[in-house]
Amino acid sequence: MAEALTTYLNEDLLPLPFCPGCGHSAIVKHLDAALVKLQLDPRQVVLVTDIGCQGLTDRYFDTNAFHGLHGRSVTYATGIKLVNPDLKVIVLIGDGGTGIGGHHLLNAARRNLGITVLVFNNLNFGMTGGEHSVTTPPGARTATTRYGHLERPLDLCATVGVNGAGFAARATSFDKNLPDLIAAAIQHEGFALIDIWELCTAYFVEENRFNRTLLERAMDELGFSTGILYQHDGPEYSQATRAALSDQRGKPTLPPQPLEPHYTSAVETAMHCAIAGAAGAKVGSAAGIFCQGAILAGLWATQRSDYPVTVKTGHSVADVVLSRDDAFHVGTTPPDLMIVLFAEGLHKERGRIARLKPEATLFIDAALLPVQTAARVVPLDFSGTRQKKEAWAMMAVAAMLQHTGLYPLDALREAAALRPAFAAQNLAAIAEGVALLARE
Amino acid sequence: MREFIDGAEAIARGALDAGCTFFAGYPITPATPILLHMIRELPKVGGVAIQAEDEIAALGFCLGATMTGARAMTATSGPGISLYSEHIGLAIMGEVPLVIVNVQRMGPSTGGATTTAQGDIQFMRWGTSGGYPVIVLAPTDVRDCYRLTGHAFGLAERFRVPVFLATDKDTVATRATVDLAAYERFPVRERPLADPAAPFVPYRVAHLDDVPPLAHVGGPHLVRFTSSSHDERGYLTKNPPDVDRLNRHLAAKIEAHLDEIALVESDLQDGAETLLISYGITARPAQEAVRMARAAGRRVSSLVVRSLWPVPETAIRAALAGVRRALVVELNLGQYRREIERLARGEQEVSGVHRVDGTLIGAREILSEGGLA
Numbered sequence: 162m163a164e165a166l167t168t169y170l171n172e173d174l175l176p177l178p179f180c181p182g183c184g185h186s187a188i189v190k191h192l193d194a195a196l197v198k199l200q201l202d203p204r205q206v207v208l209v210t211d212i213g214c215q216g217l218t219d220r221y222f223d224t225n226a227f228h229g230l231h232g233r234s235v236t237y238a239t240g241i242k243l244v245n246p247d248l249k250v251i252v253l254i255g256d257g258g259t260g261i262g263g264h265h266l267l268n269a270a271r272r273n274l275g276i277t278v279l280v281f282n283n284l285n286f287g288m289t290g291g292e293h294s295v296t297t298p299p300g301a302r303t304a305t306t307r308y309g310h311l312e313r314p315l316d317l318c319a320t321v322g323v324n325g326a327g328f329a330a331r332a333t334s335f336d337k338n339l340p341d342l343i344a345a346a347i348q349h350e351g352f353a354l355i356d357i358w359e360l361c362t363a364y365f366v367e368e369n370r371f372n373r374t375l376l377e378r379a380m381d382e383l384g385f386s387t388g389i390l391y392q393h394d395g396p397e398y399s400q401a402t403r404a405a406l407s408d409q410r411g412k413p414t415l416p417p418q419p420l421e422p423h424y425t426s427a428v429e430t431a432m433h434c435a436i437a438g439a440a441g442a443k444v445g446s447a448a449g450i451f452c453q454g455a456i457l458a459g460l461w462a463t464q465r466s467d468y469p470v471t472v473k474t475g476h477s478v479a480d481v482v483l484s485r486d487d488a489f490h491v492g493t494t495p496p497d498l499m500i501v502l503f504a505e506g507l508h509k510e511r512g513r514i515a516r517l518k519p520e521a522t523l524f525i526d527a528a529l530l531p532v533q534t535a536a537r538v539v540p541l542d543f544s545g546t547r548q549k550k551e552a553w554a555m556m557a558v559a560a561m562l563q564h565t566g567l568y569p570l571d572a573l574r575e576a577a578a579l580r581p582a583f584a585a586q587n588l589a590a591i592a593e594g595v596a597l598l599a600r601e
Numbered sequence: 602m603r604e605f606i607d608g609a610e611a612i613a614r615g616a617l618d619a620g621c622t623f624f625a626g627y628p629i630t631p632a633t634p635i636l637l638h639m640i641r642e643l644p645k646v647g648g649v650a651i652q653a654e655d656e657i658a659a660l661g662f663c664l665g666a667t668m669t670g671a672r673a674m675t676a677t678s679g680p681g682i683s684l685y686s687e688h689i690g691l692a693i694m695g696e697v698p699l700v701i702v703n704v705q706r707m708g709p710s711t712g713g714a715t716t717t718a719q720g721d722i723q724f725m726r727w728g729t730s731g732g733y734p735v736i737v738l739a740p741t742d743v744r745d746c747y748r749l750t751g752h753a754f755g756l757a758e759r760f761r762v763p764v765f766l767a768t769d770k771d772t773v774a775t776r777a778t779v780d781l782a783a784y785e786r787f788p789v790r791e792r793p794l795a796d797p798a799a800p801f802v803p804y805r806v807a808h809l810d811d812v813p814p815l816a817h818v819g820g821p822h823l824v825r826f827t828s829s830s831h832d833e834r835g836y837l838t839k840n841p842p843d844v845d846r847l848n849r850h851l852a853a854k855i856e857a858h859l860d861e862i863a864l865v866e867s868d869l870q871d872g873a874e875t876l877l878i879s880y881g882i883t884a885r886p887a888q889e890a891v892r893m894a895r896a897a898g899r900r901v902s903s904l905v906v907r908s909l910w911p912v913p914e915t916a917i918r919a920a921l922a923g924v925r926r927a928l929v930v931e932l933n934l935g936q937y938r939r940e941i942e943r944l945a946r947g948e949q950e951v952s953g954v955h956r957v958d959g960t961l962i963g964a965r966e967i968l969s970e971g972g973l974a
């Protein structure tokens with residue numbers, strides 16, 4: 162092994178850029194001491210820093226450094242850890258960052274993601290000029306609480322602790338054992354956070370005549386204890402993810418479903434068939450099978466869908482275009498053929514039904530008649546069918562195909578049997594659909 | 602081999618075939634099917650796909666993942682792109698190759714979740730602070746969803762920049778007959794990595810338009826990455842020459858290579874008076890309109906733009922050169938028309954066929970509204 166490292170700081174770049182007496186300087190030195198204690202390979206350490214004065218820190222370390230946006234450091238740490246669970250990912254974030262990015266903190270804790278979060282908690286925004294943060298104690302004066310702060314501070318340790326963090330501790334930058342505590346947090350497998358209280362000499366100290374004694378008193382008054390407050394083992398998220406997914410490895414991705422043409426079709430010019438029905442009534446599946454049958458008959462098919470955002474209610478419309486060319490037809494021409502089922506389908510499509518040309522054919526549930534249209538009308542009488550409503554679209558498609566002879570019914574039957582679980586019911590629906598026409 | 606798949610599946614297959622190993626997204630109609638495909642498929646290739654807590658996190662995860670060696674993609678729609686904004690800037694600044702699929706829906710705001718639109722064309726280009734370039738590709742159909750997704754990964758690696766795939770609800774949710782193996786594919790581009798044996802300076806380039814090779818966090822080199830203006834070592838700086846060089850580099854690496862990125866389909870006819878310009882979902886109806894107009898004895902030219910940003914200026918100027926007027930067909934109130942007007946410089950009359958009612962434009966409407974009937 163190489164010689165032991167005596168520091169992880171880049172001494173050529175020192176001194177640190179913080180105001181005299183700023184707690185950040187102390188925490189940086191404690192972090193360095195913790196790393197020296199652990200003797201980690203610097204290439205296996207990633208310091209992910211947030212925005213704010215504490216975010217200036219990564220520059221001074223000879224480790225990997227990822228400096229991102231205000232409050233979002235935990236998101237990069239998550240991506241890094243998910244890709245390489247072996248890395249030691251240490252997030253340095255200000256109290257400001259834990260406010261704007263609280264959501265990410267909460268979720269990383271909840272997942273028990275194996276990162277170490279060191280909160281440089283100086284009770285205000287240092288970099289922007291001493292405004293209050295989510296951890297500012299009540300009564301404190303800051304640039305944005307001129308008359309004393311009225312809000313309760315966020316208990317960071319309790320917040321991550323009750324939400325699954327494996328390790329949560331509170332300390333101050335004055336604590337002599339901070340290097341040990343940081344080292345313990347880094348070595349913890351799961352999510353670890355240390356809420357480190359400290360002084361912003363430029364603002365919080367000035368505004369509140371603050372000092373170490375008052376800092377410790379504020380913690381007492383709030384009932385914020387120090388030391389390790391939560392500690393338990395549990396599955397670390399990035400490892401757990403890999404373990405849970407390992408049996409998927411090597412399986413084929415999105416295996417193709419070939420549709421090799423072996424039937425023929427009479428369709429010459431592009432044929433637009435609109436199928437309108439109710440959501441939940443399998444309009445889309447029937448239209449899909451209709452398309453697959455057409456492809457088996459050597460045609461090129463497209464199927465565009467329209468539905469409301471709540472998928473189990475209202476209308477469901479499929480615009481199918483069958484053609485001899487492979488252009489991406491999305492059904493903007495008036496339909497040549499139209500199937501209309503259910504009140505929802507009629508309600509949605511009254512306009513297009515009224516505009517159908519005389520050469521067009523409308524296949525419609527007889528119960529919905531009369532309708533205003535110039536098209537030829539083929540009523541479909543479902544009153545005697547034993548099929549459930551979910552089968553009606555498939556029945557209507559079969560009836561339309563039988564009536565128009567666009568391509569052989571056998572191609573539709575083959576397409577209907579492609580998914581074995583649905584084959585029997587689809588084939589029954591096709592048989593009954595063809596029979597519907599006989600009753601016409 | 603013919604298949605019947607929708608644009609979402611085509612995008613997922615394009616991503617997998619291009620070596621995608623990481624996906625993070627947040628559910629939103631009409632982009633959710635892509636998330637679901639990736640959640641199901643990526644573990645099969647040893648990758649990771651995850652539903653993030655929000656869109657800010659989704660893109661943040663992708664940034665961290667890419668810098669650690671993944672090839673990452675995310676997918677969303679307008680409201681999600683809004684939340685991506687700040688991280689798009691970080692991807693530009695840190696020079697992170699990744700693919701962002703925007704399945705456009707009707708805006709502004711929540712707009713129409715299941716309604717197709719092309720309202721984000723300028724937003725994708727200018728959607729973050731600073732104004733530096735990104736690349737935006739626009740698939741015209743399901744086949745393009747497959748091909749251009751792969752190409753987006755390639756361009757992302759080539760230029761270390763976020764590449765958008767500007768799709769829309771109807772391109773992604775429509776199923777079409779495809780023969781993926783038969784299509785000409787863009788080559789899968791490996792990520793240029795820094796020499797493991799040589800000293801590594803993260804952002805050092807010899808020429809402003811060069812692209813520095815990456816080193817991965819956890820690999821042989823120490824990696825420095827920052828959202829702040831930085832020197833070539835990745836150290837924050839305010840030194841004007843360093844800042845100037847960085848910013849000019851971010852622009853030059855794209856803008857000096859416009860013709861390399863340009864992807865258009867021009868179908869120009871001698872003596873044509875009118876040029877129809879279209880992209881994405883309006884391309885097929887526009888091409889059909891040109892076919893119909895020619896069948897009726899009119900002379901008309903067509904230009905389909907597949908690389909919207911950077912604007913393929915050479916190709917557009919060449920297409921404009923012969924005609925008296927250009928007609929831009931788009932599902933917005935004239936967003937790309939602005940770029941055409943800029944290039945026409947008053948020499949051609951530029952107008953548009955625009956639609957914002959959530960319905961698609963058909964070939965006949967293009968002919969009648971465009972005065973070509």
Ligand SMILES: Cc1ncc(C[n+]2csc(CCOP(=O)(O)OP(=O)(O)O)c2C)c(N)n1
Nearest residue numbers: 213214215231255256257258285286287288
């Ligand atoms: C999105 C965004 N909003 C606002 C800012 C401005 N800003 C910079 S630092 C900061 C606060 C930092 O406070 P804290 O996290 O407590 O760090 P400190 O400076 O105290 O170390 C803010 C609001 C920003 N950079 N980004």
Ligand code: SF4
Nearest residue numbers: 180183214287361362
């Ligand atoms: S402003 Fe406050 S936090 Fe920032 S360096 Fe000065 S003392 Fe430290």
Ligand SMILES: [Mg+2]
Nearest residue numbers: 255256285287
């Ligand atoms: Mg602070």
